[in-house]
Amino acid sequence: MRRLILDHALLPDGWAENVGIDIDGGMILAVHANASADGRERIAGIALPGLPNLHSHTFQRGMAGLAETRGPEGDSFWTWRQVMYRFLGSLTPDDVEAIAAFAMMEMLEGGFTALAEFHYLHRDVDGRPYADVAELSHRIAAAAQETGMGLTLLPVFYAQGGFGGVAPTEGQRRFINDVDSYARLLEGARKAVAELDDAVIGVAPHSLRAVTPESLRDVVPLAGGGPIHIHIAEQVKEVEDCLTWSGQRPVAWLLDHAPVDRRWCLIHATHLDAREVKGIAMSGAVAGLCPITEANLGDGIFEGADHLAAGGRFGVGSDSNIEISASAELKQFEYSQRLKHRARNVLARREGQSTGRSLYDRALAGGARALGRRIGAIEAGQRADLVVLDAGYPDLAAVSGDRWIDSYVFVAGKAAIDTVFVAGNAVVRSGRHIHRETIRARYGRAMARILA
Known part of the structure; x- marks a missing residue:
């Protein structure tokens, strides 16, 4: 089991702080608002469902x-x-x-x-x-x-x-x-x-x-x-x-x-x-x-x-x-x-x-x-798919709640994305995919051949 604590998260009933989520087999088993950080990996930022x-x-x-x-x-x-x-x-x-x-x-x-x-x-x-x-x-x-x-x-x-x-x-x-x-x-x-x-x-x-x-x-x-x-x-x-x-x-x-x-x-x-x-x-x-x-x-x-x-x-x-x-x-x-x-x-x-x-x-x-998948919400029974925005990004730092989403959608865009989890695994960190260089190099070689 993986146990995380999110600084801020958008839950089905609204925004919450210090949200603990328990993940097993890629699925969210439980969600706890105002959870203790003991024994949990802290994920800084603003977590949205992917x-x-x-x-x-x-x-x-x-x-x-x-x-x-x-x-x-x-x-x-x-x-x-x-x-x-x-x-x-x-x-x-x-x-x-x-x-x-x-x-x-x-x-x-x-x-x-x-x-x-x-x-x-x-x-x-x-x-x-x-x-x-x-x-x-x-x-x-x-x-x-x-x-x-x-x-x-x-x-x-x-x-x-x-x-x-x-x-x-x-x-x-x-x-x-x-x-x-x-x-x-x-x-x-x-x-x-x-x-x-x-x-x-x-x-x-x-x-x-x-x-x-x-x-x-x-x-x-x-x-x-x-x-x-x-x-x-x-x-x-x-x-x-x-x-x-x-x-x-x-x-x-x-x-x-x-x-x-x-x-x-x-x-x-x-x-x-x-x-x-x-x-x-x-x-x-x-x-x-x-x-x-x-x-x-x-x-x-x-x-x-x-x-x-x-x-x-x-x-x-x-x-x-x-x-x-x-x-x-x-x-x-x-x-x-x-x-x-x-x-x-x-x-x-x-x-x-x-x-x-x-x-x-x-x-x-x-x-x-x-x-047709169990996705789209941070709640028990859903896949642990999260997009975590950088709370310190200039357009997000001075606002809160729904204004975070307004600033993300209409102003900052993907530049504000810090970490992305799929099934509880971090696949993007600091805005970059963990296998970016390998994937990019192979794509570049393919495109050079196709367009030659």
């Missing part, structure tokens, strides 16, 4: 910055996608692992302690399956093992190139499975994470444009009780194409034709009408928001204020990993709403409430639901 990252494609960390040159007229998400296809054309399994480890390291340094990896790179560069169909799932699991990242692995089902069963393109050849081969991939993925503590497997139909109604119907039960994630309504063109195909908007179609419930995470859900906003909230599904990526790709602005007013749930993810910071994702979400509504503190629940605290609490709860 934030879940509910959506990432780790391999895209390697292409960050490569699509920032203006293309032809109409440069958009769809032209960015062509850059992505070219980038992944030569990635080896070693490259995938090196990039994933670097991205996970940055996530941990940036305040994320658990990850839902929406993993759609499955095949070799020529589109043939590896000898082990789950080869690249093993590489994601190896990166999680090395970095200490808590993992929900979501192998992606991707079978079509567009709505109505359009054939996939050459650029999508590394993603493709039918239902039978996907079932084998899932079984291999379960073996890949078997050595990780508390890992979860879910399923991820890529999007309505990448599946048929029949294959979606067949894939969803493969989740069992695990999470189900899907890209939905990210782009205006996607909404228009779905209307042409089905006569319905994407979220409306999904709510009418799939058993959407609390296991589901609807990624982006950027373009919604009033019925869809209400439908997501009533279903219990989580809206999976990636505000930095959504801004980078020009997706649009999520209906955040209406979603929360309807009782909707959300969490945040780093998606394309153009910038990796838990606090920056929350800040971008709030700032997008300020721009949309020309107002301030849009996402706080009531007068007098801290906007940073409201964002953080909701992202903890929504992220934990989306990952």
